[in-house]
Amino acid sequence: MVHRVAVLALDRVVPFDLGIPARVFGAATDADGGPLYEVVTCAIGGGTVRTSADFSIAVDRDERALAEADTVVVATQEPEGALRDDGVLPDDVLAALRAVPEATRIVSICTGSFVLAAAGLLDGRPATTHWMQAERFRRLFPRVTLDPDVLFVDDGRVLTSAGGAAGVDLCLHMIRRDHGSAVANAAARRCVVPPWRDGGQAQFIEQPAPQHATATTAPTREWALERLHQPLALADLAAHGRMSVRTFTRRFRAEVGVSPAQWIIQQRVDRARSLLETSDLPVETIAHEAGFGSAAGLRQHLQAAIGVAPLAYRRTFRGAPADTAA
Incomplete structure (x- = not known):
């Protein structure tokens, strides 16, 4: 029927x-x-x-x-x-x-x-x-x-x-x-649409870093964005901001809404997403460019953030993947 x-x-x-x-x-x-x-x-x-x-x-x-x-x-x-x-x-x-x-x-x-x-x-x-x-x-x-x-x-x-x-x-x-x-x-x-996207997959939401004209940690955030591929310890961020770790963490959270570590992960995920969408770089290379160190690290963080693996994300935006590393 x-x-x-x-x-x-x-x-x-x-x-x-x-x-x-x-x-x-x-x-x-x-x-x-x-x-x-x-x-x-x-x-x-x-x-x-x-x-x-x-x-x-x-x-x-x-x-x-x-x-x-x-x-x-x-x-x-x-x-x-x-x-x-x-x-x-x-x-x-x-x-x-x-x-x-x-x-x-x-x-x-x-x-x-x-x-x-x-x-x-x-x-x-x-x-x-x-x-x-x-x-x-x-x-x-x-x-x-x-x-x-x-x-x-x-x-x-x-x-x-x-x-x-x-x-x-x-x-x-x-x-x-x-x-x-x-x-x-x-x-x-x-x-002519993808046959399956899990309902639990995250919506693709733009989440830019909040802008604060008087934010005292803004220069450090700009500095960090240029160095996402490098190790970024909390002590390094605080030193750049010329504050103690405790003061920097408190002001950062007040201005951005999350901890420095959480913000760094968000920016690295966003960087990886951009590269997956717009480049043919291998997943391993993207992982290093975004600061995750390895394809396994990128896969773990991307899965936690939006619910999909790197190659699945790339296929959604760009068609067939350029490599076979998931």
Whole structure:
């Protein structure tokens, strides 16, 4: 039997993300080439829906499609679109979601998690959302166990993803859960996307070092960034800053938010990531350039920071690896 997926388009829906379920689920077929999913789009009351872009879309089906679906997907919308500032849904959206049968699988892509949370569907559950919206999400929905560092969360009946690309990963995960890896991998090939990224993998988040115009350790940080490939002991940092180790550590933490050792590791990970993304250097060379000493050291720290090994990270950004050291 074909699995019916209903995608809910709300006010200020993001067009790219709205199309993800139809594209990915539509690529899943059985051994004879028959479709395994039917994807329909619906809107509250049907009709025209504003998007986050400079156009609107016409949606033929209304919210009754939600009650007839096996899986309901709430597409990404601009955070100020479907919710009021206090995180409350309009009555018609809330009623439509509460009418979804309890056996129906419910999914959100990116900020669609705000809609599920506002409807009470994430209370007491683990969930994720786009990392840029994490603080607002926590403030509005303290009953949700938010993990903003992962690509998606599968909590059985309710599943949530981070950004739009993570929505692709989540759809492939659901296909894999429904029909196995062979079907999911074939769908990924048709969509020309990586067949598998673990949901527990970290979101790729830019984390630049904080800038402080009056930071007394700023010159030392600049000095250290030029020497990441060298040993950098705390005593060396403090000596450069012309402070005692205790004073330097206290001021550094106050200005940057982490200890000097933690900051050095963050910068070395960022340096390694940049080289993996932009160069064909062997992993061993990158490990030395970033100050980790060996490929094993780089692998350990990269895995701890973002949840993937060096070659897996390189493949994500640059295609086939240039070497075979993992």
